[in-house]
Amino acid sequence: MNPIPLVAVAGNPNAGKSALFNALTGARQKVGNYPGVTVERHVGKASLPDGSPIELVDLPGAYGLDPTSPDEEVTRDVLLGKQKGERLPNALLIVVDASNLDNHLRFTLQLIDLGLPTVVALNMVDLASRDGLELDAAKLEEELGVPVVETVAVRKRGLGDIMDRLHALLRQPRQIRAGEGPTNDLLLLQRRARQIAMGAIVSETPVRRITHRLDGVLLHPIAGPMILAAILFLMFQAVFSWSALPADALEAATISLGRAIGAAMPDNWLRSMIVDGLFAGVGAVIVFLPQILILFLFILVLESTGYMVRAAFIMDRLMSHAGLSGRAFIPLLSSFACAVPGIMATRTIDDPKDRLTTILVAPLMTCSARLPVYTLIIAAFIPAVTVGPGIGLQGLVLFGLYVAGIAGALLASLVLRRTVVKGGGGHFMMELPKYQLPRLADVAIGLWQRAAIFLKRAGTIILATTIVLWALASFPQAGPGEKQSDASIAGKIADGIHAVVAPIGFNKDISLALLPAMAAREVAVAAIGTVYSLDAENEQGLVTLEQRLAGRWSLATALAFLAWFVFAPQCISTIAVTRRETNGWKWPMFMVSYLFVLAYFAAGATYWTAVAFGLG
């Protein structure tokens, strides 16, 4: 039996390719990786009009078949049938932006010359007519020699048409079209593209474009940076305040479920494992799902509206002072969600030195996995008062922690660029796409994929480390008058770590949490949850972790712990992705060591200062 026909979806960046891919495949898609490279592979299924299935692969956006980045390399290799882990596509769906034909047709011409059965989606025709541009699809079809379908991916317009055309092409016996063979003379192609585009334009009414007017405000020399700061501030306030309700509900549900199960079981090791290990540990992490989703929501919306590139534009000059380019802004902002996709996003930076520096400082951006730690400590130690209209002190402290991470990253980059990563750099070239309303379905798909990843982590790495930790913290049993956290194996290990971190104000509980936090940051919370749960004198007691903490740590220790986590050496996933992206152990090892030194002294300085102010 033949495999399902494969249709490659290709086109320029900002052609609305992914939106069309999402519209055609809906939720029936999978995200993976191409073997050997860290380029994401998005595949999905769709049905032809006769009900037979086809597979679509969403190729990374590219400007041409002469790659300037690993992403574009994958696109070229798939289309030439040279990519490992992908069969040669049976047909090609080229997506072009109707209002940018001059530019997009150049790549289209190159693609058509490949000789695969091809359909062109003339996408976002609604935005083109908003810009006063009327196009003749039939004329374009005639010029290009392949079917052209008008589409509006967001409104699902033209989707049936695409499937009909693909169906017709795939039903025909495979025939090689007479092409002139791919030409790589960019200027020649560009001129031909411009000619065809001219011919396809029926009329053009000059209008003041919405994008231009919006940019007048959002890229204004004074208003622009202020709006950017306001958006970032709102983002962090939202992460804290909007999540309160769902997070409380989740917490209450976990506690009552844990209690119910605890009450229904005899008092033995299994009950202890489930109540103290599972519920106190994994439960403590699940509670943070709402916050992580809100953060991703902001990032996805900023990306899909086209604002993210404007932010890069605004920040480029400042970042160039730190030896980075504006291009690093997007990977670094993504690192607020998680350093792993952030480091992967550095692939769009074409300068190797710029890219390496960005990778090395990306972990300093406060990732969402650190949020649970911050939230817990802030909730336990910082009073929930307001310091101004709509500004809570807790949110302000959180904002401050993020700022500390950013400042640390800029400083680190400055030093790195003058020492270990010298030379190169100095360019910033990006397309500023048209503004668009965020596409609800696309944002929803993105959020769902992130939530699934988080829950999978909670169910695997975090669950496993929590149970191992529970075992280490439970045995051997404490004798009379002895605390469980002192008597256990974990307690003995913590004693060793404690010797190193005692000078910076860390107590034994923290020492115990540091090691498993390497598996995943959130586990620090889970670990503290498990230890305190085992120590609890009141066996019924599933009181909130904050209440337990507030009684046991000094403010100086809590602040030092926060400072530690701003810089702390990274989780295993980050180290692994750094190794993959830098092709070796040299840079991940360097990263871990420099971050350890930074974290140690930041926590120390915080602790010593706080003690000096009498907060110890």
Added chain:
Amino acid sequence: MTGPIIPLDQLQLGTRARIAAIDWAVLGETESSRLRHFGFDEGVAVEPLHLGPFGRDPLAVRVGRMTVAIRRSHARAIKVTTEAA
């Protein structure tokens, strides 16, 4: 018909011009190929639209039908002539 030839970074914001020449030699290989990807070519219409808020760098330039951001140092290599329209 045409005004004097000046580098793109000297052009007033909101002034339409045509590219007279591009000094590919001073641009690196990646920069050159990116600029070509964006459609920079002799005879193409350009218009500087916005400046970065810090140090008036980078520039947002309309080229053909799209808007791209480039740094001042690269804009300098692109020579333009204003149209007397």
